[in-house]
Amino acid sequence: MEKLKCIIVDDEPIARDIIESFITEVPYLELKASFGESAKALVYLEENAIDIVFSDIEMPKFTGLELAQSLTNPPVIIFITAHRNFALDGFETGASDYLVKPVRFDRFLKAVNRAKDYLLLKKTASVHQINSDRIFIKSEGKLIKILLNEILYVEAQGDYLKFVINGGSYTTLGTLKAMEEVLKLPMFFRVQRSFILNLEAVRSLNGNMIELIDGKNISVALNKKEELYQLLGIK
Incomplete structure (x- = not known):
């Protein structure tokens, strides 16, 4: 293990x-x-x-x-x-x-x-990857299909994960560490301890703050900032 x-x-x-x-x-x-x-x-x-x-x-x-x-x-x-x-x-x-x-x-x-x-x-058992473009998560007593390109970000909230997509959000038991095996580059990047972002959801950058297309503002860890800028093509 x-x-x-x-x-x-x-x-x-x-x-x-x-x-x-x-x-x-x-x-x-x-x-x-x-x-x-x-x-x-x-x-x-x-x-x-x-x-x-x-x-x-x-x-x-x-x-x-x-x-x-x-x-x-x-x-x-x-x-x-x-x-x-x-x-x-x-x-x-x-x-x-x-x-x-x-x-x-x-x-x-x-x-x-x-x-x-x-x-x-x-x-285990809260997130199931069916193929390379979608996952199913256990939330509210049922399995919910989420297309990866719909995900704006995933936030760790204690023992749970909050998946924020276009038009809503879902919560399930899990860890960001486990989700890093599913939500990978080049689409996703873990910007700090509590957040994995869809890089396509980034609207603007201001220092170490990121604004997403839904208006959410998230800070990037200092040791992740340079890599994030490179991934976004910013020199």
Whole structure:
């Protein structure tokens, strides 16, 4: 299976080292970055697609709970804490699990297996590609046909995807990461964490803001801007 991309957020270097060593023992996990400050992790998460975040709760300036609450489309979050009484607060922010320090490998593995099963469930059965020009999505209890050239954009909304087409929209369970395997170049481009655009739907550009033909304004991630301009033939 495709590896699940992870990051670690903890102000204690030893704690980060332990989780890093655990990740290397799990074949389906891939560590993409490790942060000692949650504010830096937030910037990274806004511009990069990550499957699992291992985050300490208690951190100076910007806590793990505040990090989770700041994310518009959060990945799976597994909190790490030295205090069991913080667990309830963690679950209220949408965390999938919590690990108590010192973290045992067997407990770590149980948490990531649960996260893996959840992510696999999200990726399957909600979107069906029939051929190269159309898909069917499960929405409102039925299968709805959408022609790819009708799609203006797809927006991630928590565990769901919103497909906006000419004349309407539909919502279904799924992830943008899974949709990138269906909505590809040269027609579609993921401009930031929460949006995949049909390049033909772009009406105008102003700095890092995109206006679409339906009037929707979307920001482009800084690390995607140059590629977007090139795809649109702008030098």
